[in-house]
Amino acid sequence: MRIALITAVAALLSLASGAQETAKQQPTLVTTTFTVYGNCGTCKKNIERPFKEMRGVEKATWDKKTKQFTITYDPSVLTERRIKEIIAEQGYDTDDVKASDEAYGKLPKCCRYRDGNSHDEH
């Protein structure tokens, strides 16, 4: 009887610690999509680059045709706001966070999406 009880407690304890380990290994990831304004393949590289090796980011891609940026990330490490600020620091606008004129001014000519001459001519 006593041994059975101890076994049951031990089993419960190992279950609990097992669950904790799983939570540690696999954070709950969030995928979000929003518009980032840009033109070309260089924009794609610029927009995606800061997220390539970033902690808490599993995947980040920008589609130059649809202008949609999709990112899968760990919300305990990053917020959507912070992601948009990082993109703005590269010179790219989102609907709620705009790049500074200084950051925008550093973009090559082909990437000047605000000038309206844009699109896939290169």
Ligand SMILES: [Cu+2]
């Ligand atoms: Cu570009």
